[in-house]
Amino acid sequence: MKERNPWHTPLTIIIAVIGVIAIVALVTIAVLQNKPLIPKYKYGIVLDAGSSHTAMYIYEWPAEKDNNTGRVEQTHCCKVSGSGISDYASDPKLAGESLKACMRDAERFVPSERHEETPLYLGATAGMRLLNIKDSAASDRVFQAVSESLQKSPFSFQGARILSGQEEGAFGWVTVNYLDDRLEQGLETTGALDLGGASTQISFISDSFDGSESPSNYVAFRLYGNDYNLYTHSFLCYGKDQALRMALAHQTQSGPGSIVDPCFNNGYSAVKNYSVLYESPCVSGRKPSSAPQTFTHTGKGNFYECQEVVKSIFNFTECKYSQCSFNGIFQPTLQGTYGAFSAYYFVMKFLNLTDTSVPLQSVKEALARLCATPFDTLKKQHPEVKLKFLNEYCFSGTYIFTLLTEGYNFTSRTFSDIKFIKKIKGSDAGWTLGYMLNLTNMIPAEAPDTPLLPHAGYVSVITVIALVLFVLFILSLRPLWPRCSQKPQIV
Numbered sequence: 001m002k003e004r005n006p007w008h009t010p011l012t013i014i015i016a017v018i019g020v021i022a023i024v025a026l027v028t029i030a031v032l033q034n035k036p037l038i039p040k041y042k043y044g045i046v047l048d049a050g051s052s053h054t055a056m057y058i059y060e061w062p063a064e065k066d067n068n069t070g071r072v073e074q075t076h077c078c079k080v081s082g083s084g085i086s087d088y089a090s091d092p093k094l095a096g097e098s099l100k101a102c103m104r105d106a107e108r109f110v111p112s113e114r115h116e117e118t119p120l121y122l123g124a125t126a127g128m129r130l131l132n133i134k135d136s137a138a139s140d141r142v143f144q145a146v147s148e149s150l151q152k153s154p155f156s157f158q159g160a161r162i163l164s165g166q167e168e169g170a171f172g173w174v175t176v177n178y179l180d181d182r183l184e185q186g187l188e189t190t191g192a193l194d195l196g197g198a199s200t201q202i203s204f205i206s207d208s209f210d211g212s213e214s215p216s217n218y219v220a221f222r223l224y225g226n227d228y229n230l231y232t233h234s235f236l237c238y239g240k241d242q243a244l245r246m247a248l249a250h251q252t253q254s255g256p257g258s259i260v261d262p263c264f265n266n267g268y269s270a271v272k273n274y275s276v277l278y279e280s281p282c283v284s285g286r287k288p289s290s291a292p293q294t295f296t297h298t299g300k301g302n303f304y305e306c307q308e309v310v311k312s313i314f315n316f317t318e319c320k321y322s323q324c325s326f327n328g329i330f331q332p333t334l335q336g337t338y339g340a341f342s343a344y345y346f347v348m349k350f351l352n353l354t355d356t357s358v359p360l361q362s363v364k365e366a367l368a369r370l371c372a373t374p375f376d377t378l379k380k381q382h383p384e385v386k387l388k389f390l391n392e393y394c395f396s397g398t399y400i401f402t403l404l405t406e407g408y409n410f411t412s413r414t415f416s417d418i419k420f421i422k423k424i425k426g427s428d429a430g431w432t433l434g435y436m437l438n439l440t441n442m443i444p445a446e447a448p449d450t451p452l453l454p455h456a457g458y459v460s461v462i463t464v465i466a467l468v469l470f471v472l473f474i475l476s477l478r479p480l481w482p483r484c485s486q487k488p489q490i491v
C-alpha cells in the first residue's frame, strides 16, 4: 500500500503548472519587450578637405538611439592620397578623382543596406579659404568637381562648402568635449587648440567672456540643458605651413639670392622659387619688387634666433580691447584645461614633448637641442620620418612654443594645462565630428529623459514581483488545499 501525498491532488498540480507558466510568460515578455535591439548602426561620413590633405571619417551610432542619446564613434578614417583639394585649382577634375579611392573604402565599411540613407558631407577649411580669396572662380570650379564626384557615390551627398574659421574652431571644441563626455554630464569643459597647415584655432570657455567685448569671437550653445558662451578665434595664415611662408617672406624681404635660416638645421640646403613662395595670399602683398627667380635656403639651426624670426610674424603691440592674443585680436583670460591636436600633436609627438608635466624651460631646452642638431645627424636618428617633415621640425617646434607662450599667453604654470592629443576614445580630435553632430541634430538642446531603471534592474524587479504574486496566489487558494488527516490514507 502506498501512502498518498496530500499535495498530489489534480487541483494543486494544475495550479502549480499554471503558476509556473505564468511566471515564465511574464518574465519572457518583460525581457523581449525591453531588451535592447541587436546592435544595428547608422552611419555618417565627413570629408575634411584641409589645406595639406583630405581625410574621410566614417561615424556610427546605434540605430535605435538616434533620438539624440546614442554615442557617436569614429569607425574608420581614410587619408586621401595627394595634396589638399585647393592644390587642384589648375585641374579641378583631379580633385574629384582624388576622392574616389576613399569613397570606395566607405562603400565597404558602411553596410550596403545603409548606403542610401547615410549622409555625406564635405567641409573645406583654410586651404580653400585662401584659394577663394585668391581666385574665387577657381575655388567654385574645385567645389563643382568634388561635388560631381561625390554625387556619384551611393551615399546621400549633402553638399560641399567652406567652413568659416569660427565654425572650425567651435566644432573642434564640440568634438573634444563630446568625446570626453563633458557635455552630456554637464562637466567643466576643455578648451580646443587646433593647428592646421593654413590656419589655427583657439576655442575655450572663460567666465570673464560673455561676448560683449568682441561679438565676432562669440558662439552661444545650449547643449543637454546647459548654456555655453564659447570664445573662439581662427587665425588665417597661422597654420604651420603658412606661418613658415611668412617667416621665409620676412627673411627674403630684400630679395636676396640666398638666406641662412636659424629655423632650419645646419646642413639643410634647398633651392626655392620666389614666385612659389609668394603665391599665397598670406604673403603675396609682400613680394620683393626686385628678386631673382630662385634663392638658396640653408639652415644654421639656432632656436633663440629662430624665435626672433617667428616673433616677427606676430603683431604684439596693437590691441583696442582690454586684452589681446596677437594681431589686435581680443582674447579673454585663459581658463581650464586644453586639448591641442592636429599639427600640435604631430610636432610635439616627434619631439617627445607630449608630456606637459615637463617644465616649459625643459621644452625650450629640448627645442634648442633639436635645432642645434646637424641635419645629417637628424636624418640618421630618424630614418623613418618623411624628409618634408624632418626639415621643418625646428621651425614647427619653435613656432608652436612661440604661438602658445607669446601668442596665447600660456605661462610656465598654465602650460601643463595643455594635453597634446590625437584621438579621444578612438575618434580623432578635429572639427568633423562636431560638424556632423550639429548637422544631424545629434546633440539635443535639453537633457533627454532617462528611464527610471536600467534594463537589468527592470527585469529583476518584474521577476521578483511575479514571484511574490505567485506565492500570494497560492496562499489565497488555501481553502482548496487538501487537508492532512492524522490517519494515513490507505489506497
Ligand SMILES: O=P(O)(O)OP(=O)(O)OP(=O)(O)OC[C@H]1O[C@@H](n2cnc3c(O)ncnc32)[C@H](O)[C@@H]1O
Residues within 6 Å of the ligand: 049, 050, 051, 052, 053, 084, 125, 126, 127, 195, 196, 197, 198, 199, 200, 239, 240, 241, 342, 343, 346, 347, 350, 389
Ligand atoms: O586645417 P587646415 O589649415 O586647412 O590644414 P589641414 O587640415 O591640412 O591640417 P592637418 O591638421 O591635416 O595638418 C596640419 C599640418 O601638420 C602637418 N603634418 C601632418 N603629419 C605630420 C607629421 O607626422 N609631422 C609633422 N607635421 C605633420 C601637415 O602637413 C600640415 O601642415
